[in-house]
Amino acid sequence: MAQEQTLTGTHALVTGGGTGIGLAIAQALAAQGAQVTITGRRQSVLDEVAGDRMFGAAMDVRDESSVCDVIAAAVAARGPVQICVPNAGVAEGRSLHKTDMAFWRDMMATNLDGAFLTIRECLSGMRQTDWGRVIAVSSIAGLRGLPGAAAYAASKHGLIGLVRSLSEDYMSQPYTFNALCPGYVDTPIVDRNQTAIAARTGMSAEAARQVMVEANRHKRLLEVEEVAAAALWLVGPGSQSINGQSIQISGGQTV
Incomplete structure (x- = not known):
């Protein structure tokens, strides 16, 4: 990839891209010239922010067929995904004795299974290119325990484990895998x-x-732009040796 800060000709995909952190990252990538597919469960929300190199596609990260079909269609329209941002997630606290299986499974299906499926499907095309970045949005709760939110913390710990392992799998190749861990x-x-x-x-x-x-x-x-700035750093020139990292964005040392 050229060593100037431009993403022109690059296809990025951001899950949960209609609001919050995901939207800020998507807008930052689009501003640098990337074609950005933003996904979320509600097409109406995506339609409100789409445009100017941002394309909305309804997708449920908990549903394997939905992830496969939507990413395949995005690749057909805009080329291989070279910047994959699994950001979609739910954040809800609940004491363990009040945590039933339905709550646990929905947390894992969204925060961990969804990231796994998104990365897997994006990697299929990314591996046919000479450059790629996977930037998972985890949390400070992925690095330390969070009182009253065991399921959430476990899902975010799992996401970091996934990112670290993938960085080892593709160590000698031109792809990096990192996690952003905001407070x-x-x-x-x-x-x-x-x-x-x-x-x-x-x-x-x-x-x-x-x-x-x-x-x-x-x-x-934190402001969403602070998290987006970290994502831009990871796709910018000189980022190729930042790999397998859990980057804290929390105003100071927390772990």
Whole structure:
């Protein structure tokens, strides 16, 4: 790949690309010239942000046939996926004694199975090219335990294990595999968690939000653009030796 900061002629795919972190990454990649396929469960949400090199395609990462069909169609339309960003995920806390099998399976199916399927299908075409980047969006919860969210933390730990193993599998080839591990980011997920924390603890909404603010080392919520900037670094010139890493974006050391 040319050593200037341009992604013209490159096809990127971002799951969960209609909102939050995924949307910010997709927009950043498109601004650098990439053709970006954004996926999510609701076509209407994708349609609202599509355009200017961004193409929405409804896809359920929990459904293998959906992932296979949508990625195959995207490849047919825009060429092999050379930047794969498995970002789609759910973030919900629940005590272990209140965690039933349905909750556990949905968490794993979305956060871990979905990433596995997305990477597998994108790699099929990526391996026929001379350059590729896989950037999984994990979490600080993928690096340390998170109280009251064992299922979520386990899914994000698993995602990091997947990325690290793939980096070893393709070590001698021109593809890298890394995970972004943000702390609490100012997205609709934080808004939903704020409501859930308040309901569970009896806190005010403001106090519940402050719990998440205080969990970040610099005592503020992250902006989605900060995570997108890290993704751009990983696809930019000079990134070829960044491989198998879990990059913390949390305002300070956390593990």
